[in-house]
Amino acid sequence: MILVYLEHHDGRIEKGSLGVLSKAASLGEAAGVVLGPGAEEVATTAGAFGATKAFALDTPELTAPLPQPRVDALASLVEATGADTVLFGASVLAADIAAGLAARLGAGLNWDLADLELRDGELVGKRPALGDTVLVDVGWKGTPRLGLVRSGALDATETGGSAPVEVFESSFSDFSTQATLVEQTQEEATGPSIEDADVIVAGGRGLGSPEGFTQLEELAAALGGAVAATRAVVDAGWYPYSTQVGQTGKTVAPKLYIACGISGAIQHKVGMQGSGTIVAINKDPNAPIFDFADLGVVGDLHEIVPKLTELVRVHRGS
Amino acid sequence: MKIAVCVKQVPDATAAKRIDPETKRLDRSGEAALNATDLNAVEEAIRLKEAQGGEVVLVSLGPERALESLRKALAMGADRAVLVADEAAAGSDLVATSRILAAALEREQADLVLFGQASSDGDGAVLWAAVADRLRRPLISQVAALTTDGSTVTGKRQTEHGYDTISAPLPAVVAVSDAINEPRYPSLKGIMGAKSKPQETLSLADLGVDAAEAGEAGSRTTVLALGPPPARGESLKIEDDGSAAQKILDYLVERRLL
Ligand SMILES: Cc1cc2nc3c(=O)[nH]c(=O)nc-3n(C[C@H](O)[C@H](O)[C@H](O)COP(=O)(O)OP(=O)(O)OC[C@H]3O[C@@H](n4cnc5c(N)ncnc54)[C@H](O)[C@@H]3O)c2cc1C
Ligand SMILES: Nc1ncnc2c1ncn2[C@@H]1O[C@H](COP(=O)(O)O)[C@@H](O)[C@H]1O
Numbered sequence: 001m002i003l004v005y006l007e008h009h010d011g012r013i014e015k016g017s018l019g020v021l022s023k024a025a026s027l028g029e030a031a032g033v034v035l036g037p038g039a040e041e042v043a044t045t046a047g048a049f050g051a052t053k054a055f056a057l058d059t060p061e062l063t064a065p066l067p068q069p070r071v072d073a074l075a076s077l078v079e080a081t082g083a084d085t086v087l088f089g090a091s092v093l094a095a096d097i098a099a100g101l102a103a104r105l106g107a108g109l110n111w112d113l114a115d116l117e118l119r120d121g122e123l124v125g126k127r128p129a130l131g132d133t134v135l136v137d138v139g140w141k142g143t144p145r146l147g148l149v150r151s152g153a154l155d156a157t158e159t160g161g162s163a164p165v166e167v168f169e170s171s172f173s174d175f176s177t178q179a180t181l182v183e184q185t186q187e188e189a190t191g192p193s194i195e196d197a198d199v200i201v202a203g204g205r206g207l208g209s210p211e212g213f214t215q216l217e218e219l220a221a222a223l224g225g226a227v228a229a230t231r232a233v234v235d236a237g238w239y240p241y242s243t244q245v246g247q248t249g250k251t252v253a254p255k256l257y258i259a260c261g262i263s264g265a266i267q268h269k270v271g272m273q274g275s276g277t278i279v280a281i282n283k284d285p286n287a288p289i290f291d292f293a294d295l296g297v298v299g300d301l302h303e304i305v306p307k308l309t310e311l312v313r314v315h316r317g318s
Numbered sequence: 319m320k321i322a323v324c325v326k327q328v329p330d331a332t333a334a335k336r337i338d339p340e341t342k343r344l345d346r347s348g349e350a351a352l353n354a355t356d357l358n359a360v361e362e363a364i365r366l367k368e369a370q371g372g373e374v375v376l377v378s379l380g381p382e383r384a385l386e387s388l389r390k391a392l393a394m395g396a397d398r399a400v401l402v403a404d405e406a407a408a409g410s411d412l413v414a415t416s417r418i419l420a421a422a423l424e425r426e427q428a429d430l431v432l433f434g435q436a437s438s439d440g441d442g443a444v445l446w447a448a449v450a451d452r453l454r455r456p457l458i459s460q461v462a463a464l465t466t467d468g469s470t471v472t473g474k475r476q477t478e479h480g481y482d483t484i485s486a487p488l489p490a491v492v493a494v495s496d497a498i499n500e501p502r503y504p505s506l507k508g509i510m511g512a513k514s515k516p517q518e519t520l521s522l523a524d525l526g527v528d529a530a531e532a533g534e535a536g537s538r539t540t541v542l543a544l545g546p547p548p549a550r551g552e553s554l555k556i557e558d559d560g561s562a563a564q565k566i567l568d569y570l571v572e573r574r575l576l
Contacts, residue, residue, distance in 0.1 A: 299558025
């Protein structure tokens with residue numbers, strides 16, 4: 001049996017983990033696992049995405065979205081069910097759970113999977129590696145097999161089925177409950193949403209300072225677009241979280257994406273690779289962003305961006 | 319406070335990375351450097367030491383030549399380095415790597431174990447969680463801001479839903495994000511002094527790790543085959559000679575994006 005960890009927040013299961021569940025159901029008998037507040041109620045959704053069963057557990061240890069108690073719970077469930085595979089949709093939380101579980105069970109973990117298939121009855125993962133320059137087929141030695149699926153890689157399909165929910169039991173290790181959630185802040189979006197924009201001008205650490213974003217705002221205004229950012233500059237407090245593109249931010253697909261001073265890390269790429277045309281300005285000719293930009297410009301953004309803004313204004317005015 | 323920082327030698331960013339079709343492992347023979355985001359962990363450790371006193375120990379698993387890369391972190395201000403280098407450890411996956419590193423870290427008994435954001439070759443951003451489980455210590459990952467009073471550590475972590483502030487008692491494991499600080503450049507004095515700082519190379523036997531539990535033998539994942547990635551459309555790369563802005567404009571006009 002394949003267990004699929006269904007991550008949920010405020011009663012809603014993450015789309016990514018439902019995509020993994022749909023895939024798992026196409027590979028064999030799949031069960032959904034929901035942990036934390038409202039688990040029993042939330043788990044009733046699993047059947048609609050192909051699960052034949054769902055497991056739920058809600059205890060005080062699982063209230064905060066922390067990984068270590070979830071490792072305990074999943075380890076207990078793997079032992080009780082004899083599941084041979086546990087799959088996760090990638091997220092900050094899921095990655096820590098999957099890796100902790102790998103160590104706990106001495107089980108192989110393959111991450112960043114873009115797809116999964118059965119080959120001669122064996123599970124094979126498809127993993128783009130080295131900045132997506134090579135596609136690797138990966139396998140597992142022994143069971144259980146653990147897999148983390150790249151965010152957004154698999155689509156969820158509703159089958160309209162239903163599945164019984166079983167509440168299971170788990171004990172918790174002393175160290176697992178030592179980390180505690182002190183505070184949670186959710187930044188509300190302000191300004192125009194980058195998800196609806198046709199043109200996005202995005203900035204990264206190459207801007208050099210928070211003030212650097214003024215240049216991008218001017219270019220975006222000239223183009224009639226919105227401004228986005230990388231996690232590095234959001235975490236540094238240069239620009240709001242609501243504008244972050246990537247794995248832990250938003251997924252965007254504008255007609256035009258202009259990346260300025262962005263290295264092109266895989267976690268950023270997964271949020272913007274669906275863009276129609278990607279233009280990248282970066283002074284490092286080896287930056288990974290040039291591997292997937294349609295037009296790559298090696299140069300200093302501080303030189304190029306103001307000039308481009310001026311040229312766009314003149315062009316638009318004519 | 320004693321701080322251990324897990325750092326890794328990776329292929330240099332300028333070197334073309336390739337997987338050896340024979341061994342199906344990453345070719346590590348070329349130009350190498352210390353993993354860039356590990357410098358943020360080293361920097362954070364040095365700042366904590368500067369503020370509160372203590373010791374910063376680098377802990378790494380890699381080939382013997384990785385010591386050359388570790389010297390950069392010693393030059394920044396780390397006190398000493400421990401490298402686990404053993405032929406039998408080559409090809410270790412997450413399960414095996416975490417086992418070996420945990421054994422090396424057990425020996426150090428640091429109050430705080432720091433990790434970088436991700437290794438540029440593996441890009442798993444997962445190792446810390448496996449190590450924390452083996453060490454049976456609390457974990458805070460993706461930390462963009464860190465504080466400690468010597469008995470607890472508090473980190474601000476970005477998730478898909480905003481920021482979580484998480485606290486844990488020491489000893490603990492913390493993985494930092496690359497936004498946490500700006501790593502310093504080593505001073506000339508630091509560079510000169512790095513060579514003579516204690517650098518210890520350990521074998522698996524020194525750590526009491528069975529060779530069958532390490533390397534490919536101790537791994538639970540395999541690489542079955544290598545293939546080219548899906549083809550992508552035409553792309554153009556130009557160098558700015560002063561006319562790049564005009565060229566971008568022309569490109570956008572030509573594609574009817576303006
Ligand atoms: C689990 C996880 C989730 C993550 N989620 C996200 C996410 O959602 N979104 C995201 O963006 N990242 C995410 N990251 C972080 C990601 O791995 C990178 O660290 C981040 O995207 C880097 O941001 P950057 O490109 O701004 O900075 P850097 O990588 O520091 O790149 C800056 C670039 O600017 C260039 N530059 C410098 N000066 C100039 C100049 N004057 N002119 C032109 N170019 C210049 C440099 O050459 C460099 O390439 C995540 C990481 C992890 C581990
Ligand atoms: N071989 C290694 N030796 C020591 N530390 C490592 C090693 N590999 C990875 N790390 C640490 O673990 C972090 C995450 O690595 P990864 O999970 O491979 O992306 C890195 O930023 C390093 O801090």
